Amino acid sequence: MSPPLVRTLATARRVLAQLRHDPRTVALMLLVPCVLETLLRLIYAHRRAAFDQAGAPLLAIFPLMTVFLVTSIALLRERVSGTLERLLTTPLARLELLGGYALAFGLLATAQAAIVSALTLGPLGLHVRGSSALVVVLAVCVALLGMGLGLLASAFARSEFQVVQFLPATILPQLLLCGLLVARQRMPAALHALSDALPMSYAVDGMHHLTLQSAAGGALWGDIAIVLAFAAGALVLGAATLRRRTE
């Protein structure tokens, strides 16, 4: 194996080992989405169409929130505790560091999406025409977006108190505008334009396409491409904040 690959995989293994020592966090990440989907199913007990409409976008929103939170706090800790400074004096490149995190959190998002979609599409009876494998693919792409945004948030916070405040500040506005509450086409023009500029809109659009179409069409791949482009943009901006030389 080439040294960059070794360092990337070692970083992924280290991040997963940290998670393994924190089983409570992992359990919360895997179970809370299941509880929320079940709750939604009970709320819409007699309105199956409404459950389909709200339950499907949530499958794309969970990985965004989960990975945003773990990334922003993990990277903040690296910055504050001095481990980042130490890593940057080793041969580890910034891209390898982020690649390691992406692998570890991608795996976590895959597990989360597999479990919650198995429950939601199975026993809870959410109606999705597209394949459940594509639901997981979309979730992993959204998780990378969450990682990019979390990495950026960690650069603008000095403490864990501050960094968790970036969740309501950056994710909740997207939740209001993404089409979950009101279809984006029915929003006032200015808000519609604003929602066009926000990545979560495309994650939710992607889920809508999966709900309505049995075959994976160009529209779904278009949404996935846009989500990945936003993720790449956030990761590149975030990588620039991992400065080697600091005060």
Place this chain on the structure above:
Amino acid sequence: MRARDLRVRRGRIDALDGISFAIDAGVITGLLGPSGSGKSTLIRAIAGVQAGVAGRLEVLGRPAGVASLRHELGYMTQAPCVYEDLTVAENLRYFAALRGAPSAGVLERVGLEGQAHQLVRNLSGGQRARASLAAALVGAPRLLLLDEPTVGLDPLLRRDLWRLFRELTGAGATMLISSHVLDEASHCDDLLLLRDGSLIGQLTPAALVASTGTQDMDEAFVRLIERR
């Protein structure tokens, strides 16, 4: 290692005000001075992680901070910094993988083999410091930058660590070790004495004693400052 008119600005003050020195390879150089004198800033500049560095700084014949140096550098920060939510062995395995080296034998050298499978979070302060030291030693780097590695350790352990540092230089390593405990000067081959960001002297421990006429390192330091 060679510094020429090395200046580091932190905010509006000079953390290092244009110091020049040369350090030989294969010896232990002690970086001594009170807290706030610029020791950590100098070590961070050599490690290539300090911003605002001006002047010339050459490490192992290359400009400080170039990527190739990161393969030959072991850096221990002043605050122990290893992952608290990993075991000691997991930390070492990670830092070893980053350097493409085995991690075997390092824990024995710092006397932590009994704690290999404990979470760093559950270690005492001294044990954490040694875990952090072990992470710097892994892969036998040619240059070791250790920021206060012996602070707060019990005397027996301190003696063992100085023996270890001596062994490492015997194997060819170059070491720069900072301390605010001036008595540790006697373990070093050469000394850089810092105060308020200025280099007030570079000399061997024997020369320090001879030129100030006292065995007491604190007193020797005071006399050196008064003489300037």
